[in-house]
Amino acid sequence: MYWKCQKEAGSNELLNQITEQIPNPVLVSNEAGWVIGANGAVMRLTGWSFQELTTGRMTVFRHNSPIDDWYNLGGDEGHGLEVCLEKQDGMRLKLPIESVFTYRPPGQAVVAILREFSPQQEEYVQNLLTKYIIRAQEDERKRVSRELHDELGQNIYSVLVGLQVLEKAMPEAVQIQNLQQMVARSLAMLKNIAVELRPSTLDDLGLAAAIRSFLKHFEQTYGIEGQLTVSGEQHRYEPEIETALYRICQEAMLNVAKYAKVTEVQVFLQNYPDQLNLIVEDQGVGFDVGQLEIQGTGLGLYGMKERAQLVGGKVEIVSQVNLGTRVQATIPLTEKGGIWHAH
Template sequence: MNELILFLGTIFLSTILFYTIYRKDKAIRAERERLLSVFQHVSDGIMVLDEQKNIVEMNDTAKELLGGEIVPDIFCNICQDTNGKLKICEYDKCFLNHHKLSYYELQLNHKNDSKIPVSISTSNFLGADQKPLTILSIRNLSDYRKKEQNRIHNMLAASMIRAQEEERKRLSRELHDGIGQSIFSVLLGLEYIQPILKSEEARQHLEQLRVTTKRTLEEIRHMAVELRPSALDDLGLIAALKSYIKTFGDTFGIQINFEYSGDKERLDSSIETALYRISQEALTNVAKYADSDRVDLTMCKKENEVVLKVKDYGKGFSMEDIGRHDKGVGLYGMEERASMLGGPSILLLN
């Protein structure tokens, strides 16, 4: 009887033990599957290296960084310095010799012979065989570098445009207040002298000189406005555009319908200048190429954006030609000004 009880007890304990082992094994398998899922789907590239710096494992993101499914034998074959010309170990200690590294920048060789800028962090652990392994966490910096280059480009372009506008403003004032006033004084002198001349021939010559001087004064004033209209600084964008549109329409015989919607508060000076120059360039393009006698210019100011539309009724253009050829200086300049203000590229609709 005692033997039977002992036998049944042994079976019961064995069953509990095997069930416990089964539960633990199932939990370990589930945890392993979760870790493998994280390993494969994490946004950073992951590489596992042995003591000889051989790549023993990598996830899909790391493979994509290198351009394919083929795993290189040793990490040193794909490692370059930040300039992509030398191996780091050729002039400095290998960064893998550090027990733990939080951040390091280098470049990896892509299979198409290009270089991929990356940042790397490292950590160490022991494998199942108790041999040391190194984990590399790799982050692609290509998009970051492009954004940084674009940011620097926009900063330089904005600085150049500000300097250009300041120089335009200075020249405009010099033409209007300096040279313009001097020529106006000459014109007044000619008008004063003309009645007191006795010779008809002399009066005719003086009249021709007066007409030429008056035309020169008008051209100087026009140049001053083209360079930098004082209304843009003193009265704001809308007043400056209305003044420019009237002069432009009279000069080229084009009917320009201007419509503005939104509040009357002035925008930042850089935004007003950009919108004015974009409108100016767009209207100039219409006069040059569109063969149109009507233009609709609308501006809508919303809470977080300003929408500017210029529509002509001319002969149009081929979108294929725009795609095949580089954009002209005018279109490029308009896009440059819009992009510096965080706006999209200029949208062309035929």
């Protein structure tokens, strides 16, 4: 235990022994809120030296509201409180107080034992938040896509029908024909945008049907033929799995269009009892995978890997210059075809 005043250190030998045995961060503050003691876990967590820690005050919150007079709290009253700490890298942490008690060295003070997330817990929470954000994005994409198709799409189609009726009444009006073409193109663009945002086939018919529909649209857009081969017994999987693999397929195909210089691409969807594989393979120009990661260009690699990891899977890329590229996403499954969680 580190103390600002050597006199306090000598008079609290038992507290020193206890706090250094505790893996949790422990902070000691005086009535004014200044840090006067801390164990090694605090320095490890924040990156600060003890001398640097004592230049700041402890900010204690309850329900996001700062508490000024908190040194009289004790025991169970510590629950619901948080201490705000700033790490050396500038990141701000709010750590829950597990317990708090007062004691009386020379000058009244309070001891706060904090609860720190383990790296595994932090990773779990981060993944949970990322998964929530992606799910919220997909829900919003779905909502906007349906509104574009059902509302705006129907309105534009009604305008197109009205122009067709008007053309029959005024066949000599060239401007009406031009307007018809413009409206028809706008309607087609709107449908494409709606599909790219969130294809209804993914929700209604499943992953294989959605990929087939996407490949057809991809060929019309980029002139690259996509062949889908499905093996194994097909199932409907959890929405998170189907969405993740569909977005990975989209990203991989977009890379093919941008960089591969090919006229066709092969897509494989392999259904196994314990895992689901998606493979996008081309015979294009390829690239040096190691150099790609060094340069950090990514080609959407980070996004693909993150989506796969959120459903317990992984993405591997194999490529050689002039020998093509293979992107494989592998998702382990439970017996019921759900997400497999490692324990």
